[in-house]
Amino acid sequence: MSAAITVAVRKRPLMRTERDKGGTDIVEVSKNKKDMVLSEPKVRYDLTKYTESHGYAFDRVFRETDDNSTVYHEVCRPLLDTFMSGGNATCFAYGQTGSGKTHTMLGKKGDKGVYLLAAEDIFNKVNGGVKATQGVFVSFYEIYGRKLFDLLNERAKLIAREDGDKNIRICGLTEHEVTSVDSLMGLMNRGGEQRCTGITAANSDSSRSHAILKIELQDKTTRRTKGVISFIDLAGNERGSDTADADRQTRVEGAEINKSLLALKECIRSLGMGKSHIPFRGSVLTEVLRDSFLGSSRTTMIAHISPSSSCCEHSLNTLRYTDRVKGLKQERKGSGNALRKPIAGRRSEPNAKQPAAKGGLAREKKQKAEAIGEEVLQIVRVCWIKKDFF
Numbered sequence: 001m002s003a004a005i006t007v008a009v010r011k012r013p014l015m016r017t018e019r020d021k022g023g024t025d026i027v028e029v030s031k032n033k034k035d036m037v038l039s040e041p042k043v044r045y046d047l048t049k050y051t052e053s054h055g056y057a058f059d060r061v062f063r064e065t066d067d068n069s070t071v072y073h074e075v076c077r078p079l080l081d082t083f084m085s086g087g088n089a090t091c092f093a094y095g096q097t098g099s100g101k102t103h104t105m106l107g108k109k110g111d112k113g114v115y116l117l118a119a120e121d122i123f124n125k126v127n128g129g130v131k132a133t134q135g136v137f138v139s140f141y142e143i144y145g146r147k148l149f150d151l152l153n154e155r156a157k158l159i160a161r162e163d164g165d166k167n168i169r170i171c172g173l174t175e176h177e178v179t180s181v182d183s184l185m186g187l188m189n190r191g192g193e194q195r196c197t198g199i200t201a202a203n204s205d206s207s208r209s210h211a212i213l214k215i216e217l218q219d220k221t222t223r224r225t226k227g228v229i230s231f232i233d234l235a236g237n238e239r240g241s242d243t244a245d246a247d248r249q250t251r252v253e254g255a256e257i258n259k260s261l262l263a264l265k266e267c268i269r270s271l272g273m274g275k276s277h278i279p280f281r282g283s284v285l286t287e288v289l290r291d292s293f294l295g296s297s298r299t300t301m302i303a304h305i306s307p308s309s310s311c312c313e314h315s316l317n318t319l320r321y322t323d324r325v326k327g328l329k330q331e332r333k334g335s336g337n338a339l340r341k342p343i344a345g346r347r348s349e350p351n352a353k354q355p356a357a358k359g360g361l362a363r364e365k366k367q368k369a370e371a372i373g374e375e376v377l378q379i380v381r382v383c384w385i386k387k388d389f390f
Contacts, residue, residue: 004271006059006300007326008075009036009319012100013064014307023308026051027315029063036061038319040312054316056323064307068107072117075300080118083217083229084125087296090230090289094261094322095304096314097236104302105233106192115188115213115231119181122215122229134226137175137216138184140191144209145256146284150174151191151211160288168290175216188213210234210260210285230292234261260285261321267293268301268325301325 014025026039036058039051060075079089091114093101107113126136140151141158148158152174159171178184195211210232217227235257263282270278271293280290292299303322305315 004298005268005325006075006078006298007303007322008060008062008071008300009056009058009303009305009322010062010066010071010100010104011036011064011305011307012103018306018308018310021310023310025307026309026312027305027307029061033061033063034058038312038315040316041309054319056319058322058326068104068111068113069117071104071302072114075302076114076118077121079229079298079300080121080125082296082298083122083215083227085296086227087298088228088230088292088294090232090292090297090299092232092234092264092299092301093304094234094301095236095318096306096311099236099304099306099311099314099318101233101236101304104304105231106188116181116185118215118229118231119184123181123184126217133220134217135177135220136179136184137177137218138187139173139175139214139216140187140211141170141173142195142209142211143260143285143288145253148284148288149194149209151194152176152187155194160284168288170288184215212288228291230289232289234264259283265321265325268299271297271299 011027011029014023026041028037028039030036034057036056038054038056040054041049042052043049062071076091079091082089093105093114095101103111103113105113105115107116122136126134138152142149142151148160148170149155150158150173153172156172156174158173161169161171163169176187178187191213192211195209213231213233215229215231216225218225260283263279263286266279266282267286267289278293280286280293291297301322303318305311305318307315
């Protein structure tokens with residue numbers, strides 16, 4: 001597992017409403033808890049039914065029986081070591097709307113969420129080994145479209161500016177000192193009530209903004225930051241067809257969400273590849289999170305999927321996005337398509353041995369071209385829905 005980035009996938013349970021509508025579980029997690037297969041139901045031209053299996057490998061894949069505590073301790077708790085050592089730690093919750101992101105972050109009665117579990121560990125560490133002059137400060141804001149709003153100050157409008165040292169500063173953002181888990185959770189709940197939501201074809205209460213909760217360990221006298229951990233609840237990814245029948249505002253929101261998610265993917269991939277340049281300016285989201293990718297940083301992404309056959313296309317889009325984030329590392333390990341099964345009626349071609357240098361370069365160019373082609377196609381789809389062609 002990489003020290004810089006960890007990519008995990010969480011499968012939620014099949015809901016009763018999905019069963020009532022004829023939905024079936026199409027996601028299978030392997031015993032090693034790192035590989036998974038999604039069996040996509042399809043129909044041939046002669047109307048015969050068949051399934052196409054899509055195999056993926058990640059750092060960790062969680063079953064529907066795994067609770068929030070298991071998710072937290074295996075992929076989120078290591079972030080606290082970076083936080084306490086003075087680095088930048090970031091945890092992303094990603095997936096389609098209704099796939100369980102909010103449950104992972106906030107939890108429910110009897111199953112604490114990642115927010116609460118992290119808060120308990122933070123204060124245990126702070127009370128056990130932090131100087132009296134240091135304190136925990138919290139800020140909570142959202143990115144809606146290309147605008148920023150303070151969720152702890154009645155949605156006051158914020159402005160992101162770059163200072164002389166090329167650091168992004170959010171002007172007007174309020175910071176609140178917290179001394180206990182209860183006070184921290186109170187601020188989280190207050191800010192959560194201010195988030196922007198809307199109605200889409202996928203969910204009647206869909207988050208239309210990215211919410212960023214930042215917890216900082218600061219020196220109370222100098223206000224110098226000693227460590228930062230951020231929890232980002234991303235807006236639900238969606239297809240253009242999910243907003244095709246909606247008003248213009250909803251379609252514009254969907255386009256901005258997809259644009260920011262594409263920019264985030266490129267930043268995380270660049271970080272994982274160790275590139276010297278990371279494309280922060282692709283969106284407001286990546287600009288304000290620049291510090292999360294630089295210096296002593298560690299990132300965890302938890303992708304959420306639904307196992308229902310009725311959500312197959314959504315789940316595939318989520319897995320493809322997450323696979324691209326982790327894709328190049330999987331290729332280096334030689335396990336990128338280990339579970340991918342041949343489609344019925346097609347031949348599975350043997351892997352041809354090629355010279356390492358030329359073959360690797362050719363594969364990299366081909367995959368880069370395919371990724372660019374898919375992104376261009378996504379932009380064309382968004383423009384077609386918006387009826388806005390330059």
